[in-house]
Structure formats: C-alpha cells, structure tokens
Amino acid sequence: xxxxxxxxxxSTGTSAADRPNFLVIIADDMGFSxxxxxxxxxxxxHLDELAEGGLRxxxxxxxxxxxxxxxxxxxxxxxxxxxxxxxPEASAISGPRGKRPDWALTIAERLQPAGYRTYHSGxxxxxxxxxxxxxxxxxxxxxxxxxxxxxxxxxRDPNYYMTVGTAQHAIDCLQEHxxxxxxxxxxxxxxxxxxxxxxxxxxxxxxxxENRYLEGWDxxxxxxAARQRELDLNxxxxxxxxxxxxxxxxxxxxxxxxxxxxVNRPLPWHQLTEVQKRFxxxxxxxxxxxxxxxxxEIGRVLDQLQKMNAMENTFICFVSDNGASAEIMVRGDGxxxxxxxxxxxxxxxxxxxxSSAANTPFRRHKTWVHEGGISTPxxxxxxxxIKARNETRxxxxxxxxxxxxxxxxxxxxxxxKNAPPMSGRSLKSAFHKDGDTLHEELWFYHEGNRAxxxxxxxxxxxxxxxxxxxxxxxxxxIESIHEESWSLYYLxxxxxxxxxxxxxxxxxxKAMAAQWAQLVEQFNQDANHGAR
Numbered sequence: 001x002x003x004x005x006x007x008x009x010x011s012t013g014t015s016a017a018d019r020p021n022f023l024v025i026i027a028d029d030m031g032f033s034x035x036x037x038x039x040x041x042x043x044x045x046h047l048d049e050l051a052e053g054g055l056r057x058x059x060x061x062x063x064x065x066x067x068x069x070x071x072x073x074x075x076x077x078x079x080x081x082x083x084x085x086x087x088p089e090a091s092a093i094s095g096p097r098g099k100r101p102d103w104a105l106t107i108a109e110r111l112q113p114a115g116y117r118t119y120h121s122g123x124x125x126x127x128x129x130x131x132x133x134x135x136x137x138x139x140x141x142x143x144x145x146x147x148x149x150x151x152x153x154x155x156r157d158p159n160y161y162m163t164v165g166t167a168q169h170a171i172d173c174l175q176e177h178x179x180x181x182x183x184x185x186x187x188x189x190x191x192x193x194x195x196x197x198x199x200x201x202x203x204x205x206x207x208x209x210e211n212r213y214l215e216g217w218d219x220x221x222x223x224x225a226a227r228q229r230e231l232d233l234n235x236x237x238x239x240x241x242x243x244x245x246x247x248x249x250x251x252x253x254x255x256x257x258x259x260x261x262x263v264n265r266p267l268p269w270h271q272l273t274e275v276q277k278r279f280x281x282x283x284x285x286x287x288x289x290x291x292x293x294x295x296x297e298i299g300r301v302l303d304q305l306q307k308m309n310a311m312e313n314t315f316i317c318f319v320s321d322n323g324a325s326a327e328i329m330v331r332g333d334g335x336x337x338x339x340x341x342x343x344x345x346x347x348x349x350x351x352x353x354x355s356s357a358a359n360t361p362f363r364r365h366k367t368w369v370h371e372g373g374i375s376t377p378x379x380x381x382x383x384x385x386i387k388a389r390n391e392t393r394x395x396x397x398x399x400x401x402x403x404x405x406x407x408x409x410x411x412x413x414x415x416x417k418n419a420p421p422m423s424g425r426s427l428k429s430a431f432h433k434d435g436d437t438l439h440e441e442l443w444f445y446h447e448g449n450r451a452x453x454x455x456x457x458x459x460x461x462x463x464x465x466x467x468x469x470x471x472x473x474x475x476x477x478i479e480s481i482h483e484e485s486w487s488l489y490y491l492x493x494x495x496x497x498x499x500x501x502x503x504x505x506x507x508x509x510k511a512m513a514a515q516w517a518q519l520v521e522q523f524n525q526d527a528n529h530g531a532r
Contacts, residue, residue: 031358
C-alpha cells in the first residue's frame, strides 16, 4: 500500500519534533446540541474546555451516517467517490461493504511515510483493517453488540465498559509513544462508539441524570435553544417537532418487545402516558450518561497529553459522525424488559422524541440530509498554531476537510498516480479568520436522501420511506429523481428548513438539481477508477 505513495514532499523546513501531533476524536450518533458548549445540559467540561481554548464551528457537516462519515474523514473524499456509500447510477460496488479504490489512501497512510507514528482506538467501520492501512497500532476488534462485555452473560467481565476501554487503549498508545518514540510526531484517531445504541451506561453515570428529563423533549428543546442564543452560536430558530416522522426504518415487531413505554413518534409530551414519560426520560438519561462518560474519558486522554508536555503542539479536533438517531430496534443479545435500563441485558434506542432534542435547533435525524441529520459540532484546539480562543467560525466545512487539513498542517503533499483531486479543503485559513469560502458547494446523498448546499442556498429531497434499497436498478433510481420535487431553503434565516422557496426560485432549483446530478456522474466515475 505504501508503494502507492509515489511522492512525499515536505513543504516546511522544520524537524519532525516541531511538526504538530494530531488527535482526531469522533463520537457516534451524538446530536448537535448535546455538548455543553453547543447548548446542552450534559456535563462535558473537557469538550467545553477545548472549545474555550480554541474554536467552535457552527456550519460543519457530516454525511448523515456512520460508515460514510468515517470514510470521508479518513480519505478527504466524499464516500461515494471511494465506494463507501451508495448512490443512484452507481455501477461500482459501494456501501457498508464497499472497498476503496487503491488511490483512496487513509490519513495514516499519508502520514506514516512522513515519519509519523499512527494509532487507532475504538470503532473502525471502514473497509480493511487499520493496521493494513497505515496504522502502527489499533484495537479494532469486535467485542459484541453492546458497550459491556457481551460474549456470554455468565462470562461477562463486570469491569469492562467500551468507552473506558477505548480511552485506555489511547492512553496506552500515548504512553508507549512517550517512552519509545518521543522524537517523532504522532497521529491518533480516537473513535468512540458512544452514544450509539444500544443505550448502555454505567449505573453511577445514569444516576446523575435519572430525573433530569421528566419534563420532556418539548421543554428540553426550548432550554437548549435558549442556551444557544446565550452562547451567541447564531444557529437559527428552533424547528417545530415533526410529529408524523418516526424512525427511518420500521421494526414494529421489535418495538413491541420494548413494551408500553416505547413511542415511535415525537408527540407532544403532554400526550404521553406516565409510563411512557418515565421510559422516554430514562432513555435520555442513559444517552446523557454515555456522553458524560465519554467526556470524562476524553479528559483522561488529555491528562496523558499534559503529562507528555504535548498539549501545546497537538492539533485536537472533535466531531460527530451524524446527528442523533431516531432509530428504534432490538438486536444482539435482545432486550429483557425486567432488567435495569441501561444494563447489558437491555437494548434501548433514543428514538425520535429526544433525538429531536439532541439535534436542537435543527430538523430531522441521522440518515436524513436535513440539518439535523448532517450538522455536527466541530471543536478545534491547537494552542501553538491557533491564536484565537473561545471563538466561533461560520465557515462552511465538512468531514472531507479533515484529511487535507491534517496533511497541510503536517507539511506534506502526496501525489498518487491517477487519483482524482481531493474534494476536501484545508481548514487552515479558517483557524485565523472567519468567513473565507472553502467550498462553492457541498453535496449530500444517503439512501435516497439528497441535498446540495451552495452558499446559503440548499436544495433537499427526502424520502420518508426507506428509499433505493441496494440493488435498485439505475433506471428506477433516475426515474425517481426526475419525478420527485426538490425543496429550496435559504439558510441565512432558515436553518430550521421551514420556508420552501422552490416555487419562487424555480430556475435556481433547476440549476442546483442539475449540479447535484452532475456530481453524481463525476463521483460514479471516480468510484469506478480502480478498486482494491
């Protein structure tokens, strides 16, 4: 694989020791407003401290789903370009089981030849094994469908919890680096599974939030929106609840297993029974506990960086792979209604009610390409390289920008034969001032949900039903695109996506839709340009 890195040019004259380290942290299914520094009530002091010492981006995007976002982050390309998500007209094998083309190198594969030690901790969900794609160390193993040890209930390790284990592996790697490779910079990809379902949390963490959410999602959304205004995040007004929109996939038989407390629509809180209120509030308490614990574990990793005297020159960024999830299902070891909620014997999902609150102030959830599905917190902290402290950035950015940013800051340029230009752009200029235009447009597609953002204009089409199953014919997909209408929103004053302006600006819609389709064609060509 390394042979494909044909040219590595160091654009700076600095020694390896002077180049920055990198710590890229990603959460799984965390909503835009869950962290305290984005308006949340959940205790996230370490994320908040990183934001206070650096930057918060307010218009940063992911791909609406876990595996496409991780591929985009790791390569600098849209996932469809590298066969890691499906799209209409795609003749290449793509999606969760797709394999990247040979030219689609990971960040680690680019940094390793430049002298960086490379580490991975936690979730992978990219094709291949991390150690086969540029990482010196990784703990990418499958332990089971939950956060506790789940190989067999009778053999379960009561002291194992995945979030703690993920952070501990990162600390172990950093300690090894300090003792054996202190003369070299490092890149560490720290990928937490939290707060993805099943909602599993440590009892002491759940206890801190046990009764916090009994007032419901209506009140919580208003509280978070108010804090966002106090923080001057300028993310728009609160979208109304979409009471008719439930989980993106229907599993009615599985939902029955969860009992009378489950609700698959974000109904007004006062319409719920007392049993439903307690059940839903408990699920949100577990979600909060998972994020609380993740933040505590991030704190332990940051403590290790302090012990290494590495905080000053370590570029740290934090992102979520998609918006909070409206999904409701039962998998893995199943769900025991008699077990304590949040324990290994249970299988709970957040659902559309509190997912709507987690994505405040935006509309919709994971898998959709409305703002609630694709907007992510993005925190950047690098004391040596960024003078700004506790500032926000409205610059449009996307997870495709992380790889080229890391390469830029590391002082390397890589040339691969026959590789398309990266879709991502270095964010370096945005670290110093706000308002630079890095992207003329940002393109979105996931399971039939389509969007294009150009400046402050955004077209979007979403299919509430499960769209375009893998295997859908090209003809059927194209026919669907042409027949279904697009909505148009002006996000400067409508990030809640409430005022459809398509009928007022039909030519703009037509032009943007044509550009969306043009990019489909381009990305399909890229995806077919060689495969592993």
